[in-house]
Structures are given as structure tokens and as C-alpha cells.
Amino acid sequence: MTRIGVFICHCGHNIASAIDIEKVVEYAKGLPGVAYAGHNLYSCSQEGLGSIKKSIEDNDLDRVVVAACTPRTHEPLFRRACEQAGINKYLFEFVNIREHCSWIHAKEPEAATEKAKKLVAMGVAKAALLEPQEEGESEVVPRTVVIGAGISGLAATASLLEQGIETHLVERGDRVGGLLKDISMVGPEGICSRDLIEALVDDIENSPKAHLHLNSRVKELKGFIGNFDVIITKGDEDLTVKAGAIIVATGAQELQPKGEYGFGEHPAVITQLELERRLGRSGLAAKKIVIVNCTGSRQPGREYCSRICCNASLKNAIRILEANPEAKITILHRDIMSCGTTAEALYREASEKGVRFVRYGLEQKPGISTHGKSIKLKVFDEALDESIDLDADLIVLATPLVSPDDSEETSKLLKVPRDKYGFFLEAHVKLRPVEFATDGVFVCGSARWPVSARESIWQGQAAAAKASIPISEGKVRIEAITAEVDSEKCAACGNCVLACPYEAIEIVDDEGRRAAKVSEAQCKGCGTCVAACHNDAIQQKGFSSRQLGAMIDALARASTEGTQ
Amino acid sequence: MNDFNPNILAFCCNWCSYAGADLAGVNRLQMPPNVNVVRVMCSASVKPEYVFKAISQGIDGVLVLGCHIGDCHYLTGNHRTAKRIPLAAKILDKVGIDSRRVRLDWVSAAEGEKFQKVVTEFVEEMRSLGPNPMKEVRF
Ligand SMILES: Cc1cc2nc3c(=O)[nH]c(=O)nc-3n(C[C@H](O)[C@H](O)[C@H](O)COP(=O)(O)OP(=O)(O)OC[C@H]3O[C@@H](n4cnc5c(N)ncnc54)[C@H](O)[C@@H]3O)c2cc1C
Ligand code: FES
Numbered sequence: 244m245t246r247i248g249v250f251i252c253h254c255g256h257n258i259a260s261a262i263d264i265e266k267v268v269e270y271a272k273g274l275p276g277v278a279y280a281g282h283n284l285y286s287c288s289q290e291g292l293g294s295i296k297k298s299i300e301d302n303d304l305d306r307v308v309v310a311a312c313t314p315r316t317h318e319p320l321f322r323r324a325c326e327q328a329g330i331n332k333y334l335f336e337f338v339n340i341r342e343h344c345s346w347i348h349a350k351e352p353e354a355a356t357e358k359a360k361k362l363v364a365m366g367v368a369k370a371a372l373l374e375p376q377e378e379g380e381s382e383v384v385p386r387t388v389v390i391g392a393g394i395s396g397l398a399a400t401a402s403l404l405e406q407g408i409e410t411h412l413v414e415r416g417d418r419v420g421g422l423l424k425d426i427s428m429v430g431p432e433g434i435c436s437r438d439l440i441e442a443l444v445d446d447i448e449n450s451p452k453a454h455l456h457l458n459s460r461v462k463e464l465k466g467f468i469g470n471f472d473v474i475i476t477k478g479d480e481d482l483t484v485k486a487g488a489i490i491v492a493t494g495a496q497e498l499q500p501k502g503e504y505g506f507g508e509h510p511a512v513i514t515q516l517e518l519e520r521r522l523g524r525s526g527l528a529a530k531k532i533v534i535v536n537c538t539g540s541r542q543p544g545r546e547y548c549s550r551i552c553c554n555a556s557l558k559n560a561i562r563i564l565e566a567n568p569e570a571k572i573t574i575l576h577r578d579i580m581s582c583g584t585t586a587e588a589l590y591r592e593a594s595e596k597g598v599r600f601v602r603y604g605l606e607q608k609p610g611i612s613t614h615g616k617s618i619k620l621k622v623f624d625e626a627l628d629e630s631i632d633l634d635a636d637l638i639v640l641a642t643p644l645v646s647p648d649d650s651e652e653t654s655k656l657l658k659v660p661r662d663k664y665g666f667f668l669e670a671h672v673k674l675r676p677v678e679f680a681t682d683g684v685f686v687c688g689s690a691r692w693p694v695s696a697r698e699s700i701w702q703g704q705a706a707a708a709k710a711s712i713p714i715s716e717g718k719v720r721i722e723a724i725t726a727e728v729d730s731e732k733c734a735a736c737g738n739c740v741l742a743c744p745y746e747a748i749e750i751v752d753d754e755g756r757r758a759a760k761v762s763e764a765q766c767k768g769c770g771t772c773v774a775a776c777h778n779d780a781i782q783q784k785g786f787s788s789r790q791l792g793a794m795i796d797a798l799a800r801a802s803t804e805g806t807q
Numbered sequence: 808m809n810d811f812n813p814n815i816l817a818f819c820c821n822w823c824s825y826a827g828a829d830l831a832g833v834n835r836l837q838m839p840p841n842v843n844v845v846r847v848m849c850s851a852s853v854k855p856e857y858v859f860k861a862i863s864q865g866i867d868g869v870l871v872l873g874c875h876i877g878d879c880h881y882l883t884g885n886h887r888t889a890k891r892i893p894l895a896a897k898i899l900d901k902v903g904i905d906s907r908r909v910r911l912d913w914v915s916a917a918e919g920e921k922f923q924k925v926v927t928e929f930v931e932e933m934r935s936l937g938p939n940p941m942k943e944v945r946f
Binding site: 339344347348355357358365465655660663668680742744745770773774791798799801802803 | 814816821822823825826827828829830831832833834835836837838840841843844845846847848849851852853854855856857860861864865866874878880881882883884887891915916917919923942
């Protein structure tokens, strides 16, 4: 008989608010093969992991089931804890009761609790049949591909090159720099963007290991961590690059607020990025300038704060006043988000220099009327509790960063998820902020979420550091989920040979008996061969037909016998 | 709407559909609590036998979800799924089980909303079909 330990996680309120943890623990105690069941407030915390390890020792457990979040992010953590407590990490089974239960049945606590019990019963049934496994290793191609040559992609590339790692930087445009190409001065510190870009480009151009591909795109991505095939296309030429890791730095674009405040109709209504371009070129002729913050953001459909716009408005207001102290600048805002010491100082400076701040609400958005060149705005000032009239000869709309038009395409190409606004989703907000759940693919900069240039550089460097781990190790472990053949059962029919997408199986003579044989280094662990076998002779480690069959049995049993 | 609560099994491939289900969770998309997910690496590892086993044991419906055709993490794995699962459904039909109890669909890692839709529709469909007749069979 096995001695399975079951640990149910509260995940703070994330799970416990919908699922009655005590009931699930009590239920788990009665499941076959379970020697211990308990719960943790946060199983993944040091304290939680420590208590799991202690329970393993105290209760002489030989298998572990954790019911918590998703194996796609947390499995390695718990597997490691098992290993540390002396249990082979393949004797661990993950049950997802957060993404697949408490979060999606938040308003049905009873049903969610019942479902959690079923899921735990299934996990325990599989765990009882798990077997210890050894992992193989495969070589890592010492090369990376970075997609997007904005400031984050440049920072990532420079940092990889600094570590001596050959890097291909793929940019769809004809120049590097991304959004910063149009932003001459980077706030809140007031740094020249050309200097920033050139410092990084210098590092890149001086390295023999750098390959810059302008006017290019990634057309196809195949393979796995350590061994990707990336097809880079330029015009009608394709180039296949083998790489060990990929960094996504595709950035964001400024929302074009069609129809808002006369944008697209009146030439004196422009976006902040256009203001940046004009300030960078020749300065401004306009004297009465109104900047409307939060245009198109923090409203139904696009609820988020784009984080960078308030600071950009403050920076630009001060720049205009420095060049022309007579200018009259009003910033219409809904809250000023100028976090941190430097940005807050910018806010104070803008106030001292005479920038007028007027707070408006979403219910009464400013109204605009135009007569020839002159523009009038009617704004309900929330502080005064009355409407005021403003004259303007330039209206600047501070709109949010949005995901690039083709981010859906990129997400399909790389098979990485996006959030509901189209920005890419990292593997874990806190623990794995620059990684995707797919091993070997990393993300940085505004591709993830609107961030400042400084944060883009941080993240680019962080992604580069993460990507360099498998490359400097030179090897990645092969998860022990490969297929293996029971030659006694094998009839050498060759179905699996045909089914395998990797040509990893062949029929060989095994001491006078013909049987299929899987090459472990070539097997990627998809299990396609398993379903092709009529004799149940080929099994995938960790997903055997007995293990999955036991889960089906457990689910059927839970519904006929109930989960009380 | 009747109050029959179907018990449903879903096989989700690790790379797309399981991730899509995770995304539905992250975005707090609400759906009926009748579907229990089993993670497999690829939809192509789902043996038709699993479907028969589930149905013969009284599970009311089986969903098999994988990456869209062309997007399978294992190149052409799901081309096999696309042949096998409809065949399994046909076989069920031959033995008198409504073939709608098995459904194959594609849900990408980015399609949390599609996961919600597939689950909601399938649960509704199973509800309208009523309990799996195999539940009454005791050997
Ligand atoms: C008006 C405005 C003012 C700003 N002011 C400031 C400021 O004062 N201070 C500050 O810190 N930040 C500021 N920012 C924010 C700053 O611009 C961003 O933080 C920064 O540009 C993000 O860099 P990135 O590399 O992540 O993305 P991006 O700059 O968007 O670069 C992404 C690059 O990837 C390329 N790309 C996209 N998709 C693909 C693909 N599929 N294949 C190949 N290449 C692709 C793009 O062409 C682009 O070159 C401002 C932003 C705006 C809009
Ligand atoms: S990995 Fe998703 S269907 Fe093959």
C-alpha cells in the first residue's frame, strides 16, 4: 500500500473563498492509499514547502499530491521540495483547484467544493500508480533569437552578447529603437534617447556574435528549449536559425483615438507621441496647450492605467515651458500617477512652473468645439464643482499603450498566451515575471505591459539573464515523460513508427524478437504513439494507460458513490 | 432547464487547451462546475479506449481539447486526434450511445473565452441528453 500525502492549498483567499478546504481535507483522508492529508495557507511559500517536507518525514510518505494552482507554473517548485525530502520528483502529482475550480466557480462554493473533491480523488488515484523516473539530458544550442529591437530587445541583446552568447535580433521595422525613436528626451530623468539607443547599438555593432535582421520577421518557430528552429524571413528570403532560447520584445503601440475630442478631424488635435515628434524636431508654435490624460484608458473596455502617460505629460509640459515660458499649459487628468521620487518631483516642478491641473471625471468628459483654427473646451472641474471654459490652439491626447496590431499573430506563432487586452502573459506574475510557461521562451518590456524605458531595460537584462541559464549550462534535462515499449506485448506492427512525429521509433531485433524501440533523445513525450498501439504495449512515463485509467475510474466512482 | 448535473471528463493538452483553461481561470471566466480536466501532453495521446472506458463507466460526456490544427506543439500530433476521436464517436453511435457525448474541439493557449464557451455549451448539451444510459448498467 502506498503512503500518499495530500496537501490542499488555500492560496490565501484565492482558493479558500470558494472551496471549503476542511471538507476537502477530510474527504482526502478517506481516499485509498492516503496516509496523510493537510492544508497550507500558501503551499508555495517557504513555510508551506517546509511543512510539506516535514510531513513527508513525519508521516513516512512515499508520494505527494498538492491541490493548488497550475502545474504549468508551480510543478517544478513542488517537485524540488519532494526531492529535498527524499522522494523521487516523479512521485508528485499536481491537482489544479484554482484556475480550474475556485476561480471559475467563484459564486458556487458548494459545487466548487464537490468538484475539488473529485479532482483530488483523481489525482490521488493517479499518484498511487506513479513510478520513480530518471531524467535524460540533451544539448543546448548556444545561440538566442530576440524578437523586436525596441529598447528592451536592444538591452536584452547587448546583455546576451556581453556574456558571449551569439544573438540574432529580428526587427520588423527599418530601424532599431522602437517607440523611443520618436521620443527625443526620456523622462522623468531627462535622458537623451539617442544616447540610450546608441550606447546599446554600439555594444551590439562591436560584437562579432551579433546578427541584426532589419525589415525581418519570425515566420515560424519549431522545437523546444535548447533546440528551437527559428525561420526568419526578409522579403522573400528565409533563413533558418537554430537557437537555445527566444526572447520576445515586441513592445506596444500608442492608441490612435479615432473620433475622440476631434482626433483625425481637426489638425490641432494630436497624440502625445506626435507631440514628442514635434518637440524633438523643431519645438512648438502653439501657445495655449491642453493635454488630456487618460484618453481611451481607464474606461469600460480598456480599464487599465497605461502607467507611462502621466509622466510623459509632465515631462512635456515642463519642456514646452522651458522653451517658451509664456505658454499656457493645462493638464486635464483623472488622477496624476507620478510614482517614485523623480517623477513626483516632476509633478511638483510642473505645478511650480505654472501648469494648471484640472481633474475631470468619466461621467462628464470634457466637451470640445472648434471654430476654424480656434478650439474651445468645456470641462467640469471636479475640484471647483463647476464647468470651466478653456481656449486652446493645440490639444494633446495622452492615450495608452496598446498591444501591437499583430500580437495575436505573434502569440499563435510562438504559442504563448495573451491577456484580455492582447498583452503577453508571463508564467507567473511574481515568481517568473520574464518567462513564459513554455520553457526557453522569455518576455520583456512593453510587450508584457506598458512600462517605462528604464523598466524595459531592466526587464530586457533580466530576460537575457534567464535565457542565458540553459545556454551556460549547455544541457537541459529531458523531462521523464518519454515513451517506452514493453517488448513482451509488442507485435512489431509498426503503427507507432508511423504515428511518431519525430521518427524516434524503429522496429529492432531484441534477442530474436522483433519489437519497437524508442530513442529517448529523440522522443519529445507527446504520447501520439501510445494511442496508436493496439496492444497497450507502448506507454508514456507519467501518463500511462493505467494511470489515466485510474483517474477515469476515480471520476466515475466519485459520481456514482458521491463525495461525502 | 432541467436540474440534471452531468459528470464530465475533459482531456486537455498541456500546451494549448490546458493553458487556455488556465487563462480562463486567470481571467475569472465563470462556467458550470461539471467538467473535470485531465492534463495530457498532447491531444494525440488520448486513446479512444479512454473515451470508451469513461462512457462505459457512466461518465456523461467526454471532451477532448487540443491545439488548433497546425499549432500542435508536437507538429502533427493533433492530425491523429482529428481522425481518432470522431471515429470513437462513430463507434459509440454504433453501440447505441449518442455520439454527441464525445466532443473534439480546439482551444489555444490564448483562448480562455473559447474554453468557457466550449465547456458551457457541452454541459448544456449533456444536460439536455440526460444521464448516460450506461449508468444503469451493472455487470
Ligand atoms: C508618448 C510616449 C511617451 C513616452 N515617454 C517616456 C518617457 O519619457 N520615459 C520613459 O521611460 N518611457 C516613456 N515612454 C515609454 C517607452 O516608450 C517604452 O517604455 C519603451 O519604448 C518600451 O520599449 P520596448 O522595447 O518594450 O517596446 P517598443 O519600443 O514598442 O519596441 C518594440 C519593437 O519591436 C518591434 N516589433 C514588434 N512586433 C514585432 C514582430 N512581430 N517582429 C519583429 N519586430 C517586431 C517593433 O517594430 C519595435 O521596434 C513613452 C511612451 C509613449 C508612447
Ligand atoms: S500539443 Fe496540443 S494538440 Fe498536440
